[in-house]
Amino acid sequence: MDAAAAILRAGGLVGIPTETVYGLGANGLNGEAVRRIFEAKGRPQDNPLILHVPGADWLERYCRNIPAAAYTLASRFWPGPLTMILQRRSNVPNVTTGGLETVGVRCPNHPLTLEVIRRADIPVAAPSGNTSGRPSPTCAQHMWEDMEGKIDAILDGGPCGVGVESTIIDLTCRPPRLLRPGGLPLEALRDALGEVDVDKAVERGLAPGEKPKAPGMKYRHYAPRAPVTVVTGDPVRSARYIRRQGRGMGVICFDEYAELFPDCVVEPIGPAGDKAEQARRVFDALRAFDATDVREIYAQCPDEGGLGLAVANRLKKAAGFHVVEV
Ligand code: AMP
Ligand code: MG
Numbered sequence: 238m239d240a241a242a243a244i245l246r247a248g249g250l251v252g253i254p255t256e257t258v259y260g261l262g263a264n265g266l267n268g269e270a271v272r273r274i275f276e277a278k279g280r281p282q283d284n285p286l287i288l289h290v291p292g293a294d295w296l297e298r299y300c301r302n303i304p305a306a307a308y309t310l311a312s313r314f315w316p317g318p319l320t321m322i323l324q325r326r327s328n329v330p331n332v333t334t335g336g337l338e339t340v341g342v343r344c345p346n347h348p349l350t351l352e353v354i355r356r357a358d359i360p361v362a363a364p365s366g367n368t369s370g371r372p373s374p375t376c377a378q379h380m381w382e383d384m385e386g387k388i389d390a391i392l393d394g395g396p397c398g399v400g401v402e403s404t405i406i407d408l409t410c411r412p413p414r415l416l417r418p419g420g421l422p423l424e425a426l427r428d429a430l431g432e433v434d435v436d437k438a439v440e441r442g443l444a445p446g447e448k449p450k451a452p453g454m455k456y457r458h459y460a461p462r463a464p465v466t467v468v469t470g471d472p473v474r475s476a477r478y479i480r481r482q483g484r485g486m487g488v489i490c491f492d493e494y495a496e497l498f499p500d501c502v503v504e505p506i507g508p509a510g511d512k513a514e515q516a517r518r519v520f521d522a523l524r525a526f527d528a529t530d531v532r533e534i535y536a537q538c539p540d541e542g543g544l545g546l547a548v549a550n551r552l553k554k555a556a557g558f559h560v561v562e563v
Pocket of ligand 1 (some may be wrong): 287480
């Protein structure tokens with residue numbers, strides 16, 4: 238942890254474990270260091286990063302006009318898989334916020350990373366630790382696959398317990414707006430705040446020419462090399478639909494249906510009723526197909542209650558919103 242903190246303070250790059258996915262961290266106040274994140278990932282420059290802090294008592298350092306809702310959410314859900322978009326102070330460099338006047342802030346629930354941030358005494362800017370466009374890494378090994386030779390260290394904190402990225406809520410508008418579903422369910426936010434809008438980009442891709450609310454929304458994400466088709470609807474019907482598509486394909490399915498596809502490369506993501514398990518496994522499943530020669534992938538998709546909204550969103554983004562409803 239001391240070595241990781243020292244690298245961060247010196248402007249280097251460290252892979253950090255969090256409960257959601259592994260992050261690629263740098264000193265979020267050092268524009269040069271943050272620029273290296275974009276280089277290592279091949280990430281478009283206008284896609285903003287999240288500042289990781291050890292608690293709500295650091296919010297005033299980097300944000301202004303902080304609404305009461307921020308402290309309500311922090312006291313309920315931090316440390317945890319929730320990122321808040323707030324107005325930034327001028328000490329946060331443009332390269333960290335993708336040129337926006339707002340900044341995303343989160344307190345991750347991982348003891349090693351919290352301790353590293355405290356020892357470094359700097360906010361750690363980190364996107365997910367994958368090469369831009371690829372599925373996010375949920376263990377140190379996956380991060381190594383993408384980042385070997387490009388970064389200074391990876392702190393191995395074991396496999397991620399949540400498996401999908403943080404939920405992002407914009408608190409600079411009224412009512413607050415969900416920009417990305419993630420490890421904290423929308424229902425929990427509504428329970429804490431009342432009304433919460435859901436950005437249209439959660440449900441579908443941007444229409445040609447449509448202006449994104451957050452730059453990250455305009456990029457293809459999480460995708461394996463083979464094209465993905467997401468099949469929504471009742472699992473018995475979606476399994477039957479996928480079976481009719483032929484042989485030799487890649488299939489992401491719920492555990493109960495795995496034996497229906499004997500001639501396919503099958504990646505089960507957990508029981509149909511266990512969305513937390515599906516969240517933990519969805520990126521590993523997407524990533525696994527790149528070691529095979531499948532030419533197309535079909536995926537069963539959970540309904541959108543609870544963590545299902547995040548799992549469905551990651552699958553649909555991996556599919557470029559190519560969705561079949563059965
Ligand atoms: P990643 O977790 O790798 O997707 O990277 C962080 C994500 O946080 C970006 O893709 C954005 O969608 C989001 N984000 C970070 N800062 C902001 C911001 N100021 N406004 C809107 N979205 C943001
Ligand atoms: Mg990412």
